[in-house]
Amino acid sequence: METAVTFPLALIPPPTPLASLPCKDCQVLVREVRDLRWRAGYWESRFREAKKRELELEQKVKELEAQIRSLEQRFTGRKSETQPGQLASGTKQTDKTGKSKRRRGQQPGNRGPQRRDHAHLPMVTEDLDLPKDQRVCTCCGKPFAAMDKTDDGDILEIEVRAHRRRYRRKRYRPTCTCGVHPPVVSPPPPPKLIPKGHLGISIWVYVLVQKFVCFQPLHRVLRDLATHGLNLSSGTIIDGLRKLLPLFRPLYQALIDRHLACDRWHADDTRWPVFERTPDKANYYWTLSVYGSSQVIVFILDPSRCHDVPENYFGDARGILNVDRASNFKAMRQVKEGHILLAFCWAHVRRDFLMILVGWQTPLESWALGWLERIAELYDRNDARLVVRHDPAAFADADRVLRQQVDAIAQQRDDQLQQPDLHPACRKALTSMVNHWPGLTRFVEHPEVPMDNNASERCHRGPVVGRKNFYGSGAVWSGRLASMLFSLFQTLALWGLCPRRWLTDYLTACAQAGGQPPPNWLTFLPWRMSKEQYHAWADPTAPPANPS
Secondary structure (H helix, E strand, C coil): CCCCCCCCHHHCCCCCCHHHCCCHHHHHHHHHHHHHHHHHHHHHHHHHHHHHHHHHHHHHHHHHHHHHHHHHHHHHCCCCCCCCCECCCCCECECCCCCECCCCCCCCCCCCCCCCCCCCCCCCCCCCCCCHHHCECCCCCCECCCCCCCCCCCCCCCCCCCCCCCCCCCCECCCCCCCCCCCCECCCCCCCCCCCCCCCHHHHHHHHHHHHCCCCCHHHHHHHHHHCCCCCCHHHHHHHHHHHHHHHHHHHHHHHHHHHCCCEEEEEEEEEEECCCECCECCCEEEEEEEECCCCEEEEEECCCCCHHHHHHHCCCCEEEECCCCHHHHCCHHHHCCCEEEECCHHHHHHHHHHHHHHHCHHHHHHHHHHHHHHHHHHHHHHHHHHCCCCHHHHHHHHHHHHHHHHHHHHHHHHHHCCCCCCHHHHHHHHHHHHCHHHHCHHHHCCCCCCCCHHHHHHHHHHHHHHHHHCCECCHHHHHHHHHHHHHHHHHHHCCECHHHHHHHHHHHHHHCCCCCCCCHHHHCCCCCCHHHHHHHECCCCCCCCCC
């Protein structure tokens, strides 16, 4: 393409007045020259505008291609951000020595996993013996002599059996004539969880555990029961679940009160559909928020996702809240007043650079990998500090090393932001880091605060699986029940308790109370139960837990 030649204004002679020209032909020529000069300048400016627009479109195309690669990685690529493997850019992760990182699975030289102990299971003894014709010598016919010792072995089995529980109440007739007793005296019937219901406690325990612990849809649970010969109507189960809702309300409120009494929390929210029309809701998209601590996990279901939800929940509480960079947490009244300090998530910051690495690939690969290494080193230094947390001298040394890494990251960030030719995607990521820097460095002064909000995201894993399996809730009361039971079961898991054992005893106590919460419902809370209750409800497959 030919480049237009331009001259400095000082070298261009001023226009000659037409009246001073000697003839009309000269005046015509001058007019034509002026017109051509005007046209040349006009088309030259149009060319510059087209060239500028072309550069802008090229940049836009590159940005859209980067977004496409990021979306492809998000929907069809690897979901894990920690395991080594093949990156979306086609380059294999390597360590500083240039060697490939370790493969998945058991590593050579490492100690193997411990064999699992099943001694807590009841034992059913089965004696095996040789047939009578095989207990003699095949040559002479003399019999074998039995030995005292046996060759023993164990096989794990499970038996699920549906049955009818037929109770027979004995009837007595008074033989006296006092008249203080009715004509027929019999013991009361067994307590029922739902008055006039015909389903036992074990069925309700099975349904609740399968749906809210294993996150199975109700029709699949009923289909599994049908394979055991128990054919139940979905309407019967749904109506029963609605009647069970009041049994868990006092426990749920106690979890909320215990959670607000803490001063360190983590929070996150996700979409939860509720397929019931409400006057103030135009669609079915509700929000399931999780608020966790070291002792309690609470789920809140709300129609909106605005700042009013966490603002109304926390009330007058004070402390530090681990969150992602969602704007609803930043807009909370408690945050603006300084009563709650936000600690932002370094995992989300790391995700920014991962998306740059995936989306822009070769042009920004080394730049993104450099920042990923800095963040990884920051994690390592904070972990090293937490290991020696109870040793003041060692902690002071590790804390100094950590602060040096934090200052180095801030200096590197500011230096790169001063570069005029910094890529827009890089500038966007670094600018976000600047805007959230006070919350990102909250863990430096408060070692008990984690660097990321992964705990909340782990709490959401189960409900998200349930959302994919049974598409949220069909009614508002069903969503309330789901949030209550998600809270109860995840809190029990936090304390190392078995949900099936705990739920069986709690529903039995409710049945004995006439289908109402029992008078001693406080003793079913993990921090109020006795040692005997804790050992009776402890999960034998989980490590011992003692939340502080």
